[in-house]
Amino acid sequence: MSEGELHLNDPRALRAYAHPLRLSLVGLLRRNGPMTATQCAAELGENVPNCSFHLRQLAKYGVVERVPGADARERPWRATATMTSWSDDSDDPEMRAAADQLNAAIxxxxxRRAEAYLAVRDTEPVEWRQAAGFGDTMIYVTAEELADVVARVEEVLAPYTDGAARAEGSRRVTMVQLAIPTPETGAP
Known part of the structure; x- marks a missing residue:
């Protein structure tokens, strides 16, 4: 897989990426490395033609690609980057709508991942049950302060993102960051 970040700046690419199976396929290729559509289908409980179609759609926008040098019989795919980004603050209404669609899909x-974890949480070792979980904190910040908080959280997480340098006994954990301005009154 290519290292680095793929920045999507076309609303069509954002809408193409904003499909549950496509998000799952990209995540699978990033975690497991190159895989064929058949392997992806088996891993995700999908059918091969469906996975093959969605991989081709992702390839149109440069999110995945065929592995160079693969033979014609076995045709693996790989993610083109370790992460994908897009702009949420475009002046273009079509781009904003596409970004909102992708954000909602993610x-x-x-x-779904949190619900799946809750379904098996009782089978986890006690130290993992104690370490994992949910929470929220209400903070009062300016836009600049919020940007600083987000950057500092990313800085704290950065040393743990290198799977090659992982500690003995470590597991893959998804950290979800939501920084959502909350109304002072009304809806929670």
């Missing part, structure tokens, strides 16, 4: 995927 949020739904995180909710």
């Amino acid at each position: 949020l739904a995927q995180y909710v």
Whole structure:
């Protein structure tokens, strides 16, 4: 897999990426490395033609690609970057709508992951049950302060993102960051 970040700046690419199976396929390729559509289908409980179609759609926007040098019989795919970014603050209404669609799809995927964890939480060792969990903190900040808080959280997490340098007994953990301005009154 190519290292680094893929920045999507086309609303069509954002909408193409904002599909639950496509998000899962990219995540799978990032975690496991190159895989064929058949392997992806088996891992995700999907059918091969469906995975093959969605991989081709992702390839149109440079999110995945065929592994160079693969033979014609076995045709693995790989993610083109270790992470994907996009702008949430575009002046273009179409871009903002596409970014919102992608953000909503990703949020739904995180909710599904959290629900799946809760379904098996009781089988986890006690130290993992104590370490993992949910929480929230209400803070009062300016936009600049919020940007600083987000940057500092990313700085704290950075040393733990290198899977090659992982400590003995470590596991993959998803850290979800939501920084959502909250109304002072009304809806929670």
